Amino acid sequence: MKHGMSNIHFAPAAFSSKEQLASTFIHEMGHVIHNNLGLSQLANTPASGLGFDNYGHAAIYKMQYNLLKMNGWLNKNINGFVNGVDKYLLGTSNQIINDYPDLYNSIKKLEKIIKFK
Numbered sequence: 001m002k003h004g005m006s007n008i009h010f011a012p013a014a015f016s017s018k019e020q021l022a023s024t025f026i027h028e029m030g031h032v033i034h035n036n037l038g039l040s041q042l043a044n045t046p047a048s049g050l051g052f053d054n055y056g057h058a059a060i061y062k063m064q065y066n067l068l069k070m071n072g073w074l075n076k077n078i079n080g081f082v083n084g085v086d087k088y089l090l091g092t093s094n095q096i097i098n099d100y101p102d103l104y105n106s107i108k109k110l111e112k113i114i115k116f117k
């Protein structure tokens with residue numbers, strides 16, 4: 001990927017509902033921002049034993065959770081949140097964000113850009 005350029009591909013399942021599309025969109029934009037800010041190496045660090053494949057996904061999980069919560073969508077069977085939020089994952093994501101705040105601070109605006117109300 002060229003710096004400053006990203007292609008986002010959405011699987012058909014992303015369009016199953018407006019809530020799913022919004023959640024998928026900010027997830028992918030989270031990756032784009034991490035890459036564009038040079039945080040991809042940190043984001044790709046394996047988060048072994050903490051329930052996430054890497055640190056980037058931990059920060060993105062927290063951001064997606066906030067989007068769903070703010071919009072009242074935690075019961076909408078969104079991919080990754082089918083049974084609402086996983087308290088364990090929320091805890092480990094907070095732990096990772098505390099250690100590497102840039103990963104979350106760089107993307108947290110995304111959780112507020114989509115509001116249908």
Ligand SMILES: [Zn+2]
Pocket residue numbers: 027031057
């Ligand atoms: Zn991802």
